[in-house]
Amino acid sequence: MARKKIALIGSGMIGGTLAHLAAMKELGDIVLFDIAEGVPQGKALDLAQAGPPEGFDADLKGANSYDEIAGADVCIVTAGIPRKPGMSRDDLLKTNLNVMKAVGEGIAKHAPDAFVICITNPLDAMVWALREFSGLPHQKVVGMAGVLDSSRFRHFLAEEFDVSVEDVTAFVLGGHGDTMVPVVEYSTVAGIPIPDLIKMGWSTQDRIDAIVDRTRKGGGEIVGLLKTGSAFYAPATSAIVMAESYLKDKKRLLPCAAHLTGQYGVDDLYVGVPIVIGANGVEKVVEIELNDSAKANFQTSVDAVKELVAACKGIDESLA
Ligand SMILES: NC(=O)c1ccc[n+]([C@@H]2O[C@H](COP(=O)([O-])OP(=O)(O)OC[C@H]3O[C@@H](n4cnc5c(N)ncnc54)[C@H](O)[C@@H]3O)[C@@H](O)[C@H]2O)c1
Ligand SMILES: O=C(O)C[C@H](O)C(=O)O
Secondary structure, three states: OOOOEEEEEOOOHHHHHHHHHHHHOOOOEEEEEOOOOOHHHHHHHHHHOOHHHHOOOOOEEEEOOHHHHOOOOEEEEOOOOOOOOOOOHHHHHHHHHHHHHHHHHHHHHHOOOOEEEEOOOOHHHHHHHHHHHHOOOHHHEEEOOHHHHHHHHHHHHHHHHOOOHHHEEOOEEEOOOOOOEEOHHHOEEOOEEHHHHHHOOOOOHHHHHHHHHHHHOHHHHHHHHHOOOOOOHHHHHHHHHHHHHHHOOOOEEEEEEEEEEOHHHOEEEEEEEEEEEEOOEEEEEOOOOOOHHHHHHHHHHHHHHHHHHHHHHHHOHHHO
16 A cells, blocks of 8 residues: 655644654655745755664655645645744734645645645634635644643643543643633543542642643743744644544544534634544534533633634635
């Protein structure tokens, strides 16, 4: 069987890490695409030379032309700019919207059958715009944020309870901004919900509230430390989980930005919700019952995404 083809649109910090992970996991042959000349070629050559010591087989190629992504099975989009300290993700909207237009057109022309994972910020508005510009079926275009935000929540919870991250499950829903919704009721240690663990005296409500707050601000915490850009190891790892679920038809149930058509009372918007990813792309949107407070927080988050989508329509009239 021929190897799968993975196109990485954007070869910066996340793009390079995605290529490394995809090669190490032998998910397929990899094309790194970027507008910067030499960068994707240099990263592809460097990574190809990591094959012999590690023992992975994958063709790695760098490109500045969309021709090279032809026939890709998966496209992961990180093209655009990241934020710096003092900026919000929303400050990236105008610049990255223009980038989404070029990328959407490139994918539509050269890889229309691909499963597309958008990472570029502000995520929920950018994945919506990328889908519009590409015209691909909604179930083949998703955004990565919930897996990352949930991983942050899981990491902090594992530290709090002093247990393996493997035993911590967590859901963060809503948009990928400071209004995101870590859902405490559906987060567990080995199936025991966090509220029960608080009742058992294993933690306190105040400590869990502080973890929820730190999770919401998790991206900004790393931007503040790095100073020159944003997180890339955990974002790349999270997107690879999604790509792998599609390529191997694993049917993972993951929180991702997916197109909603009435679920959770939301229409024609991309927002983070639990979905099943399999060989057909988004195979199911899972509607979980939220308590009143989570519902109100989710609505606030949805309203924030709506505002950004309206701003996109104001900037590019082809989206209106
Ligand atoms: N969704 C998430 O959870 C999440 C997490 C982390 C970062 N991000 C976002 O991902 C994006 C990328 O982050 P990064 O750290 O890799 O940034 P980076 O600056 O390291 O890489 C971005 C790359 O995009 C390239 N680029 C710019 N315009 C392009 C175009 N028109 N076509 C192709 N390539 C183009 C740049 O040359 C650069 O190499 C940012 O917008 C960042 O905010 C999102
Ligand atoms: O915070 C950022 O700007 C990058 C990303 O969205 C993140 O959450 O790490």
